[in-house]
Amino acid sequence: MAIKVKIPKRNRSAKMGRGVAGRDPVVRMALLAFLILAIAASACFTYYYIKYDRIIEQRFRGAVFSSSARIYAIPRSVKVGESWTSRELAAQLQRAGYTENGNSPLGSYRILRDGIEIKPGPQSYHSPEPATIRIEGQVVSSVTGKSGELAAYELEPQMVTAFDVEQRAKRQVVKYDQIPKVMVDAVLAIEDRRFFQHSGVNFWRMAEAAWIDFMHERHEQGGSTLTMQLSRGFFLTPQKTIRRKLIEMLIAELMEQKFSKQQIFEFYANWVDLGQRGSFTISGFAQASRAYFNKDLKDISLAEAALLAGIIQRPSYLSPYRHPDRALERRNLVLDSMVETHAITRAAADSAKATPLKLAPPNVEASDAPYFVDLVRDTLTSRFNERELNEQSYRIYTTLDPDLQKAAAQAVEDGMKLVDEQVTRRRTKRMKVGKNKYETKVEPGPQAQVALVAMNPHTGEVLALVGGRNYGVSQLNHAVAKRPTGSIFKPFVYAAAMNTAVTGSTPVFTPASMVEDQPTTFAYGDQIYEPRNYKEEYHGQVTARYALAMSLNNATVELAQEVGYDKVADLAKAAGVASVKPTPAMALGAYEATPLDMAAAYTVFSNSGVRISPILVNSVRNAEGDVVADLKPEHREVLDARVAYIMTDMMQAVINNGLAFSAVRGAGFEAPAAGKTGSSHDGWFAGYTSNLLCVVWVGFDDYTEFHLTGAQTAAPIWAEFMKKASALPQYSEMRPFAQPTGVVDVQLDKATNLLATPACPETYTAAFIVGTEPTSTCDQGGGIKGFFSRMLGLGGPKPLPPPTGDSASDDPNSSGAEGKKKKGFFDKITGIFREEKSPKPPPKPPEASADSPH
Numbered sequence: 044m045a046i047k048v049k050i051p052k053r054n055r056s057a058k059m060g061r062g063v064a065g066r067d068p069v070v071r072m073a074l075l076a077f078l079i080l081a082i083a084a085s086a087c088f089t090y091y092y093i094k095y096d097r098i099i100e101q102r103f104r105g106a107v108f109s110s111s112a113r114i115y116a117i118p119r120s121v122k123v124g125e126s127w128t129s130r131e132l133a134a135q136l137q138r139a140g141y142t143e144n145g146n147s148p149l150g151s152y153r154i155l156r157d158g159i160e161i162k163p164g165p166q167s168y169h170s171p172e173p174a175t176i177r178i179e180g181q182v183v184s185s186v187t188g189k190s191g192e193l194a195a196y197e198l199e200p201q202m203v204t205a206f207d208v209e210q211r212a213k214r215q216v217v218k219y220d221q222i223p224k225v226m227v228d229a230v231l232a233i234e235d236r237r238f239f240q241h242s243g244v245n246f247w248r249m250a251e252a253a254w255i256d257f258m259h260e261r262h263e264q265g266g267s268t269l270t271m272q273l274s275r276g277f278f279l280t281p282q283k284t285i286r287r288k289l290i291e292m293l294i295a296e297l298m299e300q301k302f303s304k305q306q307i308f309e310f311y312a313n314w315v316d317l318g319q320r321g322s323f324t325i326s327g328f329a330q331a332s333r334a335y336f337n338k339d340l341k342d343i344s345l346a347e348a349a350l351l352a353g354i355i356q357r358p359s360y361l362s363p364y365r366h367p368d369r370a371l372e373r374r375n376l377v378l379d380s381m382v383e384t385h386a387i388t389r390a391a392a393d394s395a396k397a398t399p400l401k402l403a404p405p406n407v408e409a410s411d412a413p414y415f416v417d418l419v420r421d422t423l424t425s426r427f428n429e430r431e432l433n434e435q436s437y438r439i440y441t442t443l444d445p446d447l448q449k450a451a452a453q454a455v456e457d458g459m460k461l462v463d464e465q466v467t468r469r470r471t472k473r474m475k476v477g478k479n480k481y482e483t484k485v486e487p488g489p490q491a492q493v494a495l496v497a498m499n500p501h502t503g504e505v506l507a508l509v510g511g512r513n514y515g516v517s518q519l520n521h522a523v524a525k526r527p528t529g530s531i532f533k534p535f536v537y538a539a540a541m542n543t544a545v546t547g548s549t550p551v552f553t554p555a556s557m558v559e560d561q562p563t564t565f566a567y568g569d570q571i572y573e574p575r576n577y578k579e580e581y582h583g584q585v586t587a588r589y590a591l592a593m594s595l596n597n598a599t600v601e602l603a604q605e606v607g608y609d610k611v612a613d614l615a616k617a618a619g620v621a622s623v624k625p626t627p628a629m630a631l632g633a634y635e636a637t638p639l640d641m642a643a644a645y646t647v648f649s650n651s652g653v654r655i656s657p658i659l660v661n662s663v664r665n666a667e668g669d670v671v672a673d674l675k676p677e678h679r680e681v682l683d684a685r686v687a688y689i690m691t692d693m694m695q696a697v698i699n700n701g702l703a704f705s706a707v708r709g710a711g712f713e714a715p716a717a718g719k720t721g722s723s724h725d726g727w728f729a730g731y732t733s734n735l736l737c738v739v740w741v742g743f744d745d746y747t748e749f750h751l752t753g754a755q756t757a758a759p760i761w762a763e764f765m766k767k768a769s770a771l772p773q774y775s776e777m778r779p780f781a782q783p784t785g786v787v788d789v790q791l792d793k794a795t796n797l798l799a800t801p802a803c804p805e806t807y808t809a810a811f812i813v814g815t816e817p818t819s820t821c822d823q824g825g826g827i828k829g830f831f832s833r834m835l836g837l838g839g840p841k842p843l844p845p846p847t848g849d850s851a852s853d854d855p856n857s858s859g860a861e862g863k864k865k866k867g868f869f870d871k872i873t874g875i876f877r878e879e880k881s882p883k884p885p886p887k888p889p890e891a892s893a894d895s896p897h
Contacts, residue, residue, distance in 0.1 A: 098278060099297055108216050108313055111205045112432040114419060116443045117504065117661070118168065118197040121176060125183050125772045129159045132176065132198070136161065137339075139199035150199060161196070166668055168200055168440060201445060204323055204416055213320070213411075215329035217340060219309040225345050226328055227308065228386035229352035233377045235269045236384055239304055243270045243295035269311050270295040276314055317351060318358035319515070323411050325358075335363065337403035345387065346395040349377040367400055412448050414510025414520045415441075419659050426672070427663070436666040442504035442659055447774070450767035451495050451507040458760030459512060462491050462741055465751055489743045491756075494521035495764065496642040496657075500736040503646065503655035503676035505639075519744070525635040526742060528620070529723030529753065530594050532632035534648065535618065536603045537591050538682060538690050539611040544812045545683045552606065553815045554588040554693055555796045560598035565627040567608070572627040574600050586796055588693050588809060592701030594720060596631055603630035617681045618644040618654055632723055641729055642738040648690045648717070649731040651783065652682035684783045685812045691717045691780050692810040698730065706758035712766045714777035718758075725749050726756035732777040735768055737761055785813050792821035 119135065121127060133143065133154060140149040141161075148166040152159055158177040163169050174196045177185045186193040204213050231238050267275070274294035279287055298307060316324060317331040325331050329340040331351050336343070343351075353373035354361040363370035378392040387395075419441055423432060432439075470486040490512070497507040510520035540552035550556075560582045565572045574596040582595060590598035603611050608625035615623045620641070622634040636644070639657055646655045656677040663672045682690075694717035698707045702720045706728075718730020725742030726749060739757040742749050749756070768774045782788075788810050792803035796817065799806040803821035811817075 099294065099301060103301075103310075107310060108214060112435075112437040112439055113205055114203045114416060114439045114441055115168070115200040116203055116441060116445050117506070118200045118440075119444075119446075120195045120197050120773065121183060121186065122195040122772075123183050123186055126181055127176075127178060127183050128181050129154050129178060132159050132161075135198055135201075138201045140202065141199060161198075163199065166666075168438075168664075168668070169197060200440060203412060203441065203443060203445075213323045213330050213334070214313060214326040215333065215340075216313050216327070217309075217329045219305045219312075221341065222309070222312055222328065223341055223343060223348070226312075226340065226343060226348045226351070228381055228384070229345075229348040229377055230269070230308075230312075230355070232380040232384045232386055233352050234272075234355060238269055238308070241268060243297075243299035244268060244292045267291075268295065270298055270307055273307065273311050273314060274298060276316075315355055316358055317354060318362055320411060323413065335402055344395075344398075345378075345391060346374065346398040349381070349395060350374040350400070353377045363400055363402055371400060412443055412508065413514040413518075414522060415443055415448070415505070415508040415659065417510070417518070417520055418505075418508070418523065422660055423663070437671060438664045438666070438668075439660060440662040440664070442499075442506060442661055443508075444506040444773070446771050447497060447507040447768060450771070451497060451509050451764055454760050454764035454767060455493050455495055455509050455512070458756075458763055459491065459493055459741075461759060462493075462751070462756050465755060466491055469750055489745055489747060491741055491749075492517075492519075492521050492744055493760070494524070494638045494740045495737065495760065496522050496638045497735060497737045497764070497768075498642050498646070498657060499734070500646050500649035500731050501655070501734075503643070503658050504661070505642075505657050505659050506735075508639075521740065522639050523637045525622070525637050525640075526725055526740060527634065527723040528632035528636050528641060529721035529725065529727050530632055531641060531719045531721035531727045531729040531738075531753070532615070532620070532623075532634075533591060533594065533599050533630065533721075534690055534694060534719055535615045535620070535644075536599055536606070536611050536630045537587055537693060538648070538686060539614045540587060540602055540606045541686045541689045541812075542610075542614070542682065543606070544815045545686060550605075551815060552587060552602070553811055554586060554689065554809050555791065555811075555817055556587045557584050558587055558590050558598040558602050558605075559583070560585050560590060560595045560601070563597055563601060565600055565604060567626050570626075572600070574627075574631060588696060591693050591719075592696040594697075594702055600627050600630045603627065614681065615644070617679070618647045619656075620644050632721060638738045638740045641727075642736060645729050645731060645736055645738065647681045648687050648694070649736050650687075651684040652680060652687040654679045654681045685785045688780065688783055688786050689810055689812060693717075694719055694730075695780075702752075702754050703728070703730075703758050706754050707762045707765075710759060710762040710766070712762045712769070714765070714769055715779045716765065716777075717780070718761070720753040720758055722749070722752045726751055726753040726758075728753050728757035728761040730761055730765075732765065732769075733780055734777060735765070735774055737764060739764075782810070786810050787813050787816055789816045791817065795821045797821045 121132065133152060136150070136152050137143075141147055142151050144153055145151050148164045150161065150163040150167050152161050155175070157179065158175060160173065160175050162173045172189055174186060174188045174193065176183060176196065177187070186196045188196070271291050274291050275287075278294055279291060302310075313327040313329070315327060317328070318325045318334075320334050325334050328351055332338055332340040332343050332347070335351070336347055350363060350370060350373075353376065354363070354370060356373070360366065361370050361373050375396050378387070378395050381387045382389050382392050419439065423429075423439065427437075431437075466488070467485060470488055471483060472486060473481050473483050476482050492511055493509065494511070495507070495509040496505065498505055508522050510522040511517050540556070541554070543549070543551045544553065560576070562575070562579075562581060563573075565574075576596050581597065582589075582593075585593075585595065585598055587598075587602060589595075590602070604627065608627065608629060612623045612625040612629060615629075620634070620636045622636060623629050624634065626633075628634075643654065643657050646653070658674055658676045660674050662670060662674070664670055695715070697703050697720065698716050698718055703718060706720075707716065707718070707730075714732055716730055716732045718728060721727030721729065724746055725740060727738070727740055729738045731737065739761045741751075741753075741756040741760070769777055788808050790799040790806045790808055791797065792799045793805040793807055794803065797803075798817050798820045800820050800822050
């Protein structure tokens with residue numbers, strides 16, 4: 044049986060269409076171009092995928108945040124008899140990186156019923172020797188180590204900052220389980236609500252952000268997830284391009300494949316930039332909690348967590364210190380967002396909103412010492428390769444004492460407010476603006492700047508350093524900026540004179556040597572020099588001790604001329620004041636030096652004649668704790684120890700009865716101290732106790748005449764700093780200066796400056812090198828001559844006037860004491876027959892000379 048099958052014919056038009064399409068060169072080219080682009084895109088994607096996969100592997104291999112050198116403060120010692128509690132010691136150890144009953148590589152501690160047990164770890168600064176500190180009644184009763192009883196124990200030094208190649212950063216690394224839930228909830232509510240759901244890129248959020256930006260015609264919304272932010276921060280530049288955004292998305296997807304959500308959040312929590320503190324970047328939530336609230340991250344409150352989460356967006360713009368209103372508004376927005384995500388209740392949000400901003404004091408100098416760190420950086424980069432320091436994770440142990448740095452910063456902050464008030468008063472003028480019309484105006488001018496350097500006078504360790512008022516405003520470090528030294532140079536003139544007692548030079552000068560203080564023209568080569576005293580008042584014949592205490596210009600230049608300008612210059616250069624030249628102007632501090640230079644120079648007086656170069660770094664060690672370098676100061680003998688002590692004794696008179704009395708003793712600082720005021724264009728004060736040396740400078744950056752003395756500006760800051768330092772246990776033992784063998788204290792008559800006897804009851808004490816003290820007694824100049832000498836005021840040099848609140852100027856052009864109005868002839872005669880009230884004597888610290896010569 045035959046079956047017919049009808050086969051349908053193909054549509055001719057379809058056949059012709061496909062044929063035409065196959066033969067159409069445009070279509071074929073389009074298909075080819077598409078194929079090429081697809082292959083290129085695949086190749087490009089594969090290239091970047093492999094490239095960034097390897098980069099991610101390399102970046103996150105090992106410790107993520109440890110590849111930087113770290114700068115540490117000087118170790119704090121705990122001594123038997125000091126006031127401590129177990130909790131205070133624990134807090135000190137925590138700040139250094141120890142953990143309680145933990146396994147930190149730095150060490151751990153355990154609080155006991157009557158003390159604390161300390162166990163340094165393998166990475167400790169010290170050899171891993173444990174110690175037990177017993178405390179009774181908040182006083183250390185005993186310190187016990189492996190070898191038995193100890194007099195003191197050094198705690199682990201605190202970290203000051205990381206030594207980053209690009210920037211200084213402070214970061215405290217935490218694990219995910221150490222981050223409180225309230226912090227996680229706050230960040231996710233405002234930054235990435237679907238963090239635990241997306242795979243690195245939230246496409247819906249990106250589309251929404253793009254639409255909002257398009258509708259408002261400006262960039263308002265951010266669509267980046269936490270993972271994308273982390274990708275951008277670790278691997279990319281902030282440049283905004285489509286290419287960078289695509290790579291950012293790729294890296295985010297790769298990271299999500301390699302790490303868990305908890306790991307990614309941990310990376311983010313330790314990396315995120317949360318603002319600037321002085322010169323330091325605040326990195327991570329743990330460090331931000333310490334910087335903004337002075338508390339551990341685990342103790343953070345809801346309101347504080349919301350504030351930190353809020354400022355992630357724009358840390359500078361939303362800074363709670365500079366813009367508290369903005370920060371508060373942003374914090375409240377975060378709290379509302381947390382309600383929307385059901386992380387907290389509305390009641391909890393309202394309660395947190397009612398909480399005011401409670402921030403830690405923003406004194407950057409007190410905690411971060413940015414100018415000090417700058418000098419450490421300069422010191423190290425001159426000896427080491429900076430990249431090597433970071434890659435090897437070196438640990439840099441400096442001389443900085445955090446407690447003393449805080450005292451210095453507070454003293455500067457308080458003192459400069461008083462300086463500003465004085466400057467404003469000087470600039471305030473009453474100006475005529477019309478007929479019988481006047482206005483009070485404040486003339487414009489620069490802001491006064493400041494520097495403070497504090498050293499251990501026997502080791503050269505720079506313990507505290509303030510280089511300016513605000514590091515964020517100006518990074519110029521005034522502690523190493525050269526300025527004319529003014530009258531703080533004068534002690535080197537007097538030291539050169541006193542040195543004649545041991546060098547065999549003639550004549551031999553002593554503190555009681557007579558110097559002429561009167562208007563004089565000094566010639567040097569073909570130059571003349573005419574210094575002037577304050578208010579053109581001159582004192583005639585005065586002792587060297589008196590001339591220094593009252594900073595008499597003409598007497599000082601006269602003494603320098605008699606000793607020899609070259610001898611003064613040689614002594615100053617040996618002490619480290621390198622710029623001086625042997626001229627009359629040198630005697631009044633016309634040549635420049637830095638505050639750090641002058642601090643080192645004054646170690647000649649405070650350290651028995653031996654100059655010690657200042658050091659800022661004690662030791663550099665690698666990550667395993669092995670010593671890479673130990674840095675030692677240079678010692679150079681400049682003066683005989685006896686001469687150094689004579690100068691200390693003379694400079695004690697500056698503080699006890701001279702120009703610095705009101706600023707120092709009047710401010711309540713009573714410990715034995717020696718120092719010298721100074722004024723040129725600027726205000727200076729250099730002084731020291733038995734265990735601490737400090738130099739303060741105040742002035743204008745543009746060299747404008749300051750018109751304020753060192754006694755009015757720098758000395759009050761010095762006194763306030765020393766008061767705060769003396770309250771610290773490690774500096775409280777400010778003892779009388781140790782007198783070397785070969786020096787004798789002598790009681791002298793104020794009127795004649797000869798040896799006192801019962802016939803001359805008005806006396807003072809002065810130190811002399813044995814064999815140079817006066818040998819004649821005051822009553823040997825008695826009789827009729829002595830009577831008329833005393834009656835007419837001709838018996839000897841002027842006495843030191845009683846200290847007053849108005850300190851005299853001591854600048855080179857208008858210097859010396861503001862002397863009392865001279866009595867007339869009949870006043871002196873009648874003064875014999877009436878009893879004049881004596882001024883109240885200044886407070887006399889223990890074992891310190893309280894009187895200065897007449």
